[in-house]
Amino acid sequence: MTSVAPVILLAAEKESAEVTDWAARVGWVVGLGLFVALVYWLMREGWKWRGTLQSDLPALPTVPDEPGTARLTLSGRYHGSTTAGQWLDRIVAHGLGTRSRVELTLTDAGLDVVRPGAADFFVPAAALREARLDKGIAGKVLTEGGLLVVTWAHGDKLIDSGFRSDHAAEHNEWVDTLNDMINKTETEGAR
Numbered sequence: 001m002t003s004v005a006p007v008i009l010l011a012a013e014k015e016s017a018e019v020t021d022w023a024a025r026v027g028w029v030v031g032l033g034l035f036v037a038l039v040y041w042l043m044r045e046g047w048k049w050r051g052t053l054q055s056d057l058p059a060l061p062t063v064p065d066e067p068g069t070a071r072l073t074l075s076g077r078y079h080g081s082t083t084a085g086q087w088l089d090r091i092v093a094h095g096l097g098t099r100s101r102v103e104l105t106l107t108d109a110g111l112d113v114v115r116p117g118a119a120d121f122f123v124p125a126a127a128l129r130e131a132r133l134d135k136g137i138a139g140k141v142l143t144e145g146g147l148l149v150v151t152w153a154h155g156d157k158l159i160d161s162g163f164r165s166d167h168a169a170e171h172n173e174w175v176d177t178l179n180d181m182i183n184k185t186e187t188e189g190a191r
């Protein structure tokens with residue numbers, strides 16, 4: 001009989017596993033959700049504030065009725081626009097900060113930027129200043145030379161706009177053609 005007593009004592013000492021405290025767990029999930037919502041709201045307010053600060057930027061030009069024949073076309077991605085020379089100073093006014101797909105067409109009249117789901121714009125040939133290959137713009141960093149950056153004047157501001165073609169081999173041809181076009185425009189303007 002003595003062997004049964006220790007077994008009964010052992011069984012009496014065992015406790016069941018602690019029950020999950022659902023109220024605390026739900027509280028943490030709700031708190032985390034509110035924190036994420038606050039961060040998102042602050043980011044959105046910062047974006048809107050940047051747009052307010054850039055409200056002096058004039059409206060974007062539209063495509064002329066007769067733009068001429070296409071010299072080059074490109075399909076790819078529009079990665080944003082920044083103040084020229086400052087690759088992290090994104091311009092958000094008039095939708096220039098919205099990344100999207102893009103169809104670029106270069107004519108003698110200028111550069112037509114068609115963006116499905118975002119505002120289209122046109123850069124007149126006289127406003128073009130430079131084209132180059134770069135590695136990053138406004139938070140998008142690629143390999144060296146992976147981004148076509150076009151510098152153009154809008155109002156009293158110089159703007160860099162970044163594009164990436166679906167076929168990166170096209171970038172060099174775009175840089176050469178744009179820079180030749182810019183040089184011809186400057187030469188004709190100097191006469």
